Amino acid sequence: MKKNLLFGLAAILASFQYTSAQERKAPSYPLITHNTYFSVWSNSDKLAESTTTHWTGADQSLIGIINVDGTDYRFLGKEPEQYKTILSASDERSYPVKYTTTKPDGDWTTLQYVPTDWKDGVSPIGDSHDDKLKWTTKDIWIRRVFTIAQTDDINKLLLKLSWDDNIEVSLNGEQIFDRVGVSKGFEMTPIDKSKLKVGDNIIAMHVVNTGGGSRADVGLVDKEKPSIAKELEVADQKSVNINATQTVYRFTAGKVDLDLTFTSPLLLSDLNLLSRPVSYITYKVKSNDGKTHDVKVFFSASTNLAVNQSKQPVTASKYSTASLSLLKAGTDEQPILQKNGDDVRIDWGYVYVAAPKTTGATQFITNANESVNAFRKGSVETTVTQGTGLALNTVIPFGKVGPAGTSKFIELGYDDIFSMQYFKQNLRPWWNNSGKETIESQLTKAATEYPAVVQKCAAFNKSMYADAFKAGGKKYADLCVLAYRQSIAAHILVKSPQGEILWFSKENFSGGFVNTVDVTYPSAPLYLIYNPKLMQGMLNGIFYFSESGKFDHKFAAHDLGSYPHANGQTYGEGMPVEESGNMIILTAAICKAQGSPAYAKLHWKTLSTWVDYLVKEGFDPANQLCTDDFAGHLARNANLSVKAIVGIGCYAQMAESLGDKSAAKKYRTIAKEMVGRWMKLAGDKDHYTLTFENPGSWSQKYNLVWDKVLGLDLFPQSVYDTETKFYLTKQNEFGLPLDSRKTYTKSDWILWTATFAPTRKEFDALVDPVYKYALETPTRVPLSDWHETTNGKQTGFQARSVIGGYFMKELHDKLQAKK
Structure with missing residues (x-):
């Protein structure tokens, strides 16, 4: 009987894989995927319909x-496509500009405007190492005057732009382009060549940096015939x-x-x-x-x-x-x-x-x-x-x-x-x-080794799909397949001078930081399942940063630098509760996955410092950023409070495994007491709020998932039942919004939220819109984890490692099976 059942499952899996081969469409198809630099993709469903690109779009x-x-x-x-330069951008040569970081009065986009108080600068413009005009404010206004000798020989005039994050562009006083959201490298936009004049012209730009890196670059090119x-x-x-x-x-x-x-x-x-x-x-x-x-x-x-x-x-x-x-x-x-x-x-x-x-x-x-x-x-x-x-x-x-x-x-x-x-x-x-x-x-x-390697790959393809299918069904398994290479290829593997594994991530398309802890955190499930040593490699550098005295704070660092320079944090501010909670939770997850507290023991002093910070500052967080920093600062963040509570519970679990029963009891008691207070402060009839004592607000409490995955048993089942039931009333066509402030979402967090859903039916109801998004999004880039739930368009981010978090349901089932 068992043999027949297994045969039947294999047939179903084969059928699903064949069907998906005929029907599945990805936002972008991985071709060559090794690390953040060696990464080539096809952005069309038919391989011959587009030029292959790097994940950045180049x-x-x-x-x-x-x-x-x-x-x-x-x-x-x-x-x-081949282009002839009409006006050079900074990838060819630097150019002079006038700029200001104070909003100008008058019609500043015209040639006639006199930029009296504006400063002189030279491109490239941004906050990167090689930028000559360092732009570190939120807004910058830029004027570039240039001369054109003739326009008759132009075949197809294109505006050549690169920017981060939002931009408005005018040519000779007339707006010709505007966009919310960062560019994918240089983007080419057709413009009417009649707007260009023989003689003097001006391109004027207003660029806004909403967070992370900044850049502004402009040129004009002529598209040549193929x-x-x-x-x-x-x-x-x-x-x-x-x-x-x-x-x-x-x-x-x-x-x-x-x-x-x-x-x-x-x-x-x-x-x-x-x-x-x-x-x-x-x-x-x-x-x-x-x-x-x-x-x-x-x-x-x-x-x-x-x-x-x-x-x-x-x-x-x-x-x-x-x-x-x-x-x-x-x-x-x-x-x-x-x-x-x-x-x-x-x-x-x-x-x-x-x-x-x-x-x-x-x-x-x-x-x-x-x-x-x-x-x-x-x-x-x-x-x-x-x-x-x-x-x-x-x-x-x-x-x-x-x-x-x-x-x-x-x-x-x-x-x-x-x-x-x-x-x-x-x-x-x-x-x-x-x-x-x-x-x-x-x-x-x-x-x-080609024959043996291809055979190993084929075997792994089959086993990974089967495990994901078993955990969450066909749509879930297909999402995991899309996540696998993308997540891994946002990393590089090296060995530290101390002989430790370092599995460095790059925060692709969201700042370019190295080893960002709140990027490590969502990506963790994939690595906890398939090689916890790599999970250690994602934490080792952060532990070293603190334990060497280079980061002298009572909480964990945000990152290790700007990729590929892991020389110390470069993000503008800390996320003390966020990152301390992340490090403790992920250490506990490593111990759980390995069945040993050995890794925690190596860093117990540091973990103890961080947990005491969470006890003091984590329950009712001050106005600060969390991993969803694009949404801005938030005080009394209920989901961030959950992270602190779960982090304290994880510390207690590790203390128990290390034989320190006194510490285990102390911190578990603290965590459990916090849960009761949390339910009172966040409770709002049929759900729990975005921030404490803020009726009518709501948010995904995705941090709760570790309570289930690691078997902490901190929050009562009623919290999960209440939240899941409420979430299902708030879904849009392409998923559950992140919270009540906006309709955008993070798909990795939806997969975490779905994992603690009480029933398979509710799990599927939360996952299905994400699957729909992955197949139907009009934004053809390596899968974006930040999208709009009303139309499926990319809001920001792409090619990021965080979608390793899609594997959370599989991780949950694997660890629960060990009990």
């Missing part, structure tokens, strides 16, 4: 073409399927079928494999008419994978080892670990395209706008090795292909040389901690 073009019996079919990527011939056909994409470690596309190209698989083997249980910066691109081709056909595949990777800005000069080369043919490219400058911040890509180290010699591949280097036409004309000659915007090209011959089919793969890798700076010491990547490894040896090892 073009990092990958192009794929299959030639069948002399006919070319494009299946991967779209030719990057160079790829119009007659190039596009392969018919039949399906796409996303698994934990792979994205698989199926195409028909004339008389041949092509399966294209991107594999980033992010297996958390194998740190050496996890840290190896090598992805596989596998091509499986077979005829679909029973006959044989001549087939070859073309792959082109832009050297923009190795630059921060497209105008940076690079040098590329072609060489070989005993078993591999290789292409390599990197910037001429090689400014190792010099740049920091959010909207920043790596411009040191080298990108590699490697083909096993057994594939018979031919490799060559061209300018990016020449690569496709070179392949189509049969040319495989290297025409350039230095410049900007080059292409690393590989032609893979398949010869005669019949119905049995054949498969070949290539590798895409990146050697960053040094990954992080940790309290002024540069750290190598985990895979080369000794400094004696080479990327060539890693690429060779990856090629040799």
Whole structure:
């Protein structure tokens, strides 16, 4: 009977996975995902409909073409748009501006306005290390005067903008653009070229920084006509399927079928494999008419994978080892670990395209706008090795292909040389901690281990999906699949000078901070399930920061710096209750997951300092920020109070495990007494309030989930029943709002809230709108965790690690099963 039931479950899972392969759409599809710098995505449902990009939105073009019996079919990527500069932005050169941080009077956007009290400045403008005009206020008003010689030869005029967070732009006194929310790198917006005048012109900007990083940059470009011939056909994409470690596309190209698989083997249980910066691109081709056909595949990777800005000069080369043919490219400058911040890509180290010699591949280097036409004309000659915007090209011959089919793969890798700076010491990547490894040896090892690694990935894909399906059903499992690679790829693995694991996150698209504790906190479930050692690696640096005396406070730090510089907190203020609670809760979760209090024992003195801070300051919090800092400061925050109570309860649980029964009793008594007071101060008829004694307000109490997950038994079941019932009356089409102040939400917190729902029906009711959001959001970026519940649009944030929090229900079930 049990055997039949298991077989039936397997059949259902297979059916769901097949169905999802035909129907599922992601906001953005992960292709190459290793870390925050080596991260390439497709932002369209069909792979050939858009240019592939870095998670920030900057073009990092990958192009794929299959030639069948002399006919070319494009299946991967779209030719990057080419632009001619009319007015340079800061990625090309600095420019002078007039600016003020005080709201100006009069019509300040016109040429006639006299900016008497304005200051002179030079771009770049923002708060990053390389910015020349340091902007640290909330508002800035900017005037840029320039001269245009002629406009007749402009094909299509585009406004080139990069900003953080909100912006209004005028050209010659007429508003031409406004947007709420940060840009995705440089964004191009068409404008009527008649608004541009021969002679003097002015672009005026008002930019608002609502929190986190700041930047303001503007230019004008002319969109040139594409160079790829119009007659190039596009392969018919039949399906796409996303698994934990792979994205698989199926195409028909004339008389041949092509399966294209991107594999980033992010297996958390194998740190050496996890840290190896090598992805596989596998091509499986077979005829679909029973006959044989001549087939070859073309792959082109832009050297923009190795630059921060497209105008940076690079040098590329072609060489070989005993078993591999290789292409390599990197910037001429090689400014190792010099740049920091959010909207920043790596411009040191080298990108590699490697083909096993057994594939018979031919490799060559061209300018990016020449690569496709070179392949189509049969040319495989290297025409350039230095410049900007080059292409690393590989032609893979398949010869005669019949119905049995054949498969070949290539590798895409990146050697960053040094990954992080940790309290002024540069750290190598985990895979080369000794400094004696080479990327060539890693690429060779990856090629040799290809069959075994792909098999491991396939097994993990299946087991992860099955576990998530068991915990929460198909929609929940699909959300976990979307979360898996995105969360992991927002980290880098290194070893500290003290020999500890450091699993550093970057706070993508929300400030660019390193190891932010309230980003670690929501992402934790994924790592607690699959490797608690990595969870320790997310806390080790924060513990060191305090225990070394570098952060001399009675509460935990917010972050360790601005990525990739982990030299100490750079966020403007602390979140003392938030971060102290987070650190204690996560330490308790590690102990629970490992079945041992050993990790807590290492840091008991620090934990004891933090818990006493929570006892003193945590129950009725003063006016301060919490993890939802975008919503602003809040006093008497009921959900933050829950975090303090749960943190105190976690400390008591760890004390019990360490044999300190007196401390365990003391702090558990404190926590339980706080619960009673909390219920009175937050109680409001059919729910609990956003802030104490504030009738009519409400909020998601997602911090309650740890009471259930860790078995603390602090809050009575009636609290969970009451809150869940109330939440179900407040949902919108795309989810439950964060609280009564706005209609936006955080999807990671919804998944936490759903986890403590009393019934599966209520769990599904809370999760289903998040699933709908993930599939229907009009914002095509790596999944945003902060979205509007009324229309599904991104409010802010993208590609962040926090969606590792989607795994909370699976973590809950795993830890409950250990009881």
